[in-house]
Amino acid sequence: MKELRKASRFKKGSQAGFPIVIGYLPIALAFGILSKTSGITLLESVMFSSIVFAGASQFMALTMIAMGAGTLGIVLTTFLVNFRHFLMSASIAGKIKSEKRSMLPIIAFGITDETFSVASFSKENLTSSFMMGLELAAYLSWNAGTAAGYLLGSTLPESMQASMGIALYAMFIALVTPMAKKSLKIASLVILSGIVNSLVGRFESVPRGWGIIIAIILVSFLGMFIFNDEEAKEL
Amino acid sequence: MNRIYLIIAGMAAATYVPRLLPFTLLKNRRPSKYLDRFLKLIPYTALGALIFPGIFSAVPDMPIAGIAGGAAALAICFVRGGTILPIFGAIAASYMIIAF
Numbered sequence: 001m002k003e004l005r006k007a008s009r010f011k012k013g014s015q016a017g018f019p020i021v022i023g024y025l026p027i028a029l030a031f032g033i034l035s036k037t038s039g040i041t042l043l044e045s046v047m048f049s050s051i052v053f054a055g056a057s058q059f060m061a062l063t064m065i066a067m068g069a070g071t072l073g074i075v076l077t078t079f080l081v082n083f084r085h086f087l088m089s090a091s092i093a094g095k096i097k098s099e100k101r102s103m104l105p106i107i108a109f110g111i112t113d114e115t116f117s118v119a120s121f122s123k124e125n126l127t128s129s130f131m132m133g134l135e136l137a138a139y140l141s142w143n144a145g146t147a148a149g150y151l152l153g154s155t156l157p158e159s160m161q162a163s164m165g166i167a168l169y170a171m172f173i174a175l176v177t178p179m180a181k182k183s184l185k186i187a188s189l190v191i192l193s194g195i196v197n198s199l200v201g202r203f204e205s206v207p208r209g210w211g212i213i214i215a216i217i218l219v220s221f222l223g224m225f226i227f228n229d230e231e232a233k234e235l
Numbered sequence: 236m237n238r239i240y241l242i243i244a245g246m247a248a249a250t251y252v253p254r255l256l257p258f259t260l261l262k263n264r265r266p267s268k269y270l271d272r273f274l275k276l277i278p279y280t281a282l283g284a285l286i287f288p289g290i291f292s293a294v295p296d297m298p299i300a301g302i303a304g305g306a307a308a309l310a311i312c313f314v315r316g317g318t319i320l321p322i323f324g325a326i327a328a329s330y331m332i333i334a335f
Contacts, residue, residue: 019318044239051247061246071238075245082250084281090257091277094266108255113285120278162294163330166304169290170325173305176282177312186279193280194287201288215284220276224269235275 006129013133016122020114020134021141023168024055026161028142031058032149038062042150049146053139054112056209057081081209087216088116096126103128110135114168121175183234185226193219294329304329 028049035045040062048058057078064074089111098104107128115135124130156164180187193215200211227235266274286305294300307328308321315321 019322022319022322040239044237044243047240047243048246051243052250054246054250057246057250061242065239065242071242071245074242075249078246079249079253083253085250086253086257087277088281089254090261091274091281093257093261094271094274104258105255108258109251111254113281117278117282117285159330159333162297162333163300163304163326165295166290166293166301166308166325166329167322169286169293169301169305170308170322171318172282172286173308173325174312174318174321176279176286177309178316179279181313189276189279190283190286193283197284198288212281212284216277216280219280219283220273223276223280224272227272232272232275235272235279 006127009124009127009129010133012124013130013135014137015133016118016124016130017115017134017137019167019171019174020118020138023114023164023171024138024141025145026156026164026167027055028145029149029152029156030161031055031062032146032151033153034059034062035146036150036153038066040065042147045150046143046147049143050139052078053109053142054078054082054085055142060208077207080207084113084209084212084216085111085116087213088113092116092119092126092131095120096128096131098128100128103132107131107135110139112138114138114171117172117175121179183231185223185231186235189219189223192222294333297333300329300332303332 031049032045035048036042048061052058052061060077060081061074064077089108092107092111096104096107098107110131115131115138119126119131119134122130176190180190196215196218197211200206200214206214265271290301290305291298292301293304304325308325311317311321311324
């Protein structure tokens with residue numbers, strides 16, 4: 001009986017990951033194609049997606065390799081770009097209802113902007129089975145897309161591929177809108193964070209990926225003081 | 236050793252450590268009231284920053300296609316809700332801007 005419930009939570013998780021699957025495919029295809037034109041092997045390309053599993057920094061690595069950047073520089077830039085996941089993991093770690101602690105290191109591996117977003121706004125309990133289902137769906141589509149892009153070499157028709165770039169943004173909007181609709185305070189924080197990120201992005205001296213970190217910390221800190229206890233329960 | 240493998244290994248570590256650390260730090264610990272609030276607000280502020288300003292370049296060199304897609308997603312959310320429909324609505328809206 002317990003196993004059965006676990007299986008159904010896993011299934012719910014993988015279903016919740018469906019929007020991510022749609023959103024990841026065109027980007028993963030593009031990564032596979034770019035890998036091939038950059039001259040790395042299929043194995044290396046899939047290793048990027050399966051071992052690093054972090055979209056933006058994978059593209060960045062290919063660009064930096066092409067520019068002749070050093071290994072340490074690439075790794076440090078990756079650390080800066082992906083450090084935002086520290087905040088996302090912290091938010092998820094506080095909510096997770098783990099059946100098995102031994103699963104936590106695997107769940108941590110699967111935290112991306114998108115799995116974090118879907119999990120955060122899911123009505124389901126964040127059990128480890130649910131998280132595994134969600135993350136596995138995202139992981140498989142990212143890796144399958146990478147391999148397919150490398151092997152097929154061509155992509156969807158150009159305007160189709162370009163328009164699918166909106167998919168993950170639409171998903172983010174769809175996730176945050178229901179709560180923002182209910183509370184003007186929440187809506188204001190979402191918009192304010194976007195404004196802060198846009199403003200910080202104008203400073204060339206701030207490393208890429210730190211606009212989002214500064215926005216999250218600054219605006220979440222501000223937000224701690226604008227909700228009363230009753231409202232805070234709804235968050 | 237192939238330098239690409241070294242880069243992949245280094246990147247994997249640099250990405251995994253920040254993902255893993257909070258799970259070990261918060262283990263068996265109830266965060267204080269304010270830290271708890273801070274953590275619960277992260278999804279909202281993260282999503283705001285994930286949407287803006289990136290959405291304006293969701294379709295390269297065509298900010299209007301990104302805006303149209305975002306507006307379509309938002310409109311469908313208000314009328315129907317859900318996740319899948321707003322995504323396809325946004326793709327359709329962007330496609331129309333690009334194609335015509």
